Amino acid sequence: xxxxxxxxxxxxxxxxxxxxxxxxxxxxxxxxxxxxxxxxxxxxxxxxxxxxxxxxxxxxxxxxxxxxxxxxxxxxxxxxxxxxxxxxxxxxxxxxxxxxxxxxxxxxxxxxxxxxxxxxxxxxxxxxxxxxxxxxxxxxxxxxxxxxxxxxxxxxxxxxxxxxxxxxxxxxxxxxxxxxxxxxxxxxxxxxxxxxxxxxxxxxxxxxxxxxxxxxxxxxxxxxxxxxxxxxxxxxxxxxxxxxxxxxxxxxxxxxxxxxxxxxxxxxxxxxxxxxxxxxxxxxxxxxxxxxxxxxxxxxxxxxxxxxxxxxxxxxxxxxxxxxxxxxxxxxxxxxxxxxxxxxxxxxxxxxxxxxxxxxxxxxxxxxxxx
Numbered sequence: 001x002x003x004x005x006x007x008x009x010x011x012x013x014x015x016x017x018x019x020x021x022x023x024x025x026x027x028x029x030x031x032x033x034x035x036x037x038x039x040x041x042x043x044x045x046x047x048x049x050x051x052x053x054x055x056x057x058x059x060x061x062x063x064x065x066x067x068x069x070x071x072x073x074x075x076x077x078x079x080x081x082x083x084x085x086x087x088x089x090x091x092x093x094x095x096x097x098x099x100x101x102x103x104x105x106x107x108x109x110x111x112x113x114x115x116x117x118x119x120x121x122x123x124x125x126x127x128x129x130x131x132x133x134x135x136x137x138x139x140x141x142x143x144x145x146x147x148x149x150x151x152x153x154x155x156x157x158x159x160x161x162x163x164x165x166x167x168x169x170x171x172x173x174x175x176x177x178x179x180x181x182x183x184x185x186x187x188x189x190x191x192x193x194x195x196x197x198x199x200x201x202x203x204x205x206x207x208x209x210x211x212x213x214x215x216x217x218x219x220x221x222x223x224x225x226x227x228x229x230x231x232x233x234x235x236x237x238x239x240x241x242x243x244x245x246x247x248x249x250x251x252x253x254x255x256x257x258x259x260x261x262x263x264x265x266x267x268x269x270x271x272x273x274x275x276x277x278x279x280x281x282x283x284x285x286x287x288x289x290x291x292x293x294x295x296x297x298x299x300x301x302x303x304x305x306x307x308x309x310x311x312x313x314x315x316x317x318x319x320x321x322x323x324x325x326x327x328x329x330x331x332x333x334x335x336x337x338x339x340x341x342x343x344x345x346x347x348x349x350x351x352x353x354x355x356x357x358x359x360x361x362x363x364x365x366x367x368x369x370x371x
Contacts, residue, residue: 137287
């Protein structure tokens, strides 16, 4: 094996070992403190499939040790490989795959949802990292500039999914509680689940279109949304780059119909799983154009134009799922080619996580210059 190739493989193994070791420690904490860290509605499912989860954790620990050792062997001293080994050792010291809860108290009304972050990052990473490696639109590597900042955004928006969702639903509950009629909600929830799913896609996507367009057209809102557009390289992780204010406001507005109409929990969970996967998919670094779906469902080709800094793509393709709304309101743009560049035009937000959190509150010049 050529020395350069050996070092490259070692470095990649070290990076994966470090990330996987971190996930192992976080998963271990979920095993130890389920009452605080595990999503409330998912806890019964985990208990029913506990042997499977323990096997997954054991496999992840073994993989971390192997990759860490490979990194140290091929690209010494490989600090990331050593870090992965150390994190896996910590997870083992905490109990490994046989860890038991430290104690379950009175069930909480909320939890941090750390399990959601661990599982989603693991599953999405296992799906999209290989796909982007085999079918990339542009070759910029898994660990491209800005990936660490995006991982922090992923953690905040996904690990705190319940807290953010709760905060996002407060305005709807306070302002529109008077409009809720239980009999009507029961009738909605009694519909076939597939019909409820389709209704949610239509309603939530229309509301998302409206608030998304407002974030582009209202200057002070754009300061928050510019963070999402600051990624200059698109991939599966780039879509997580969102300011918390953007996340909370968008969810509050978009899920207003869900609160008012009273969809069944099963239909809502199916929609949340779908939208979580689809939101990552449309940002992915995949060269697939999906010609048969391009005007039916948003694809990477469609959404990449929304993130483009090319003049023809600015303020286009606001819909998250259905291009129908862009077609109806005159904001659709999907030529037979990909954009040439991404990011904001004019002022570019900082690349650090804390810099992006504070960016909207800084003194600004002419708002249009930030577009």
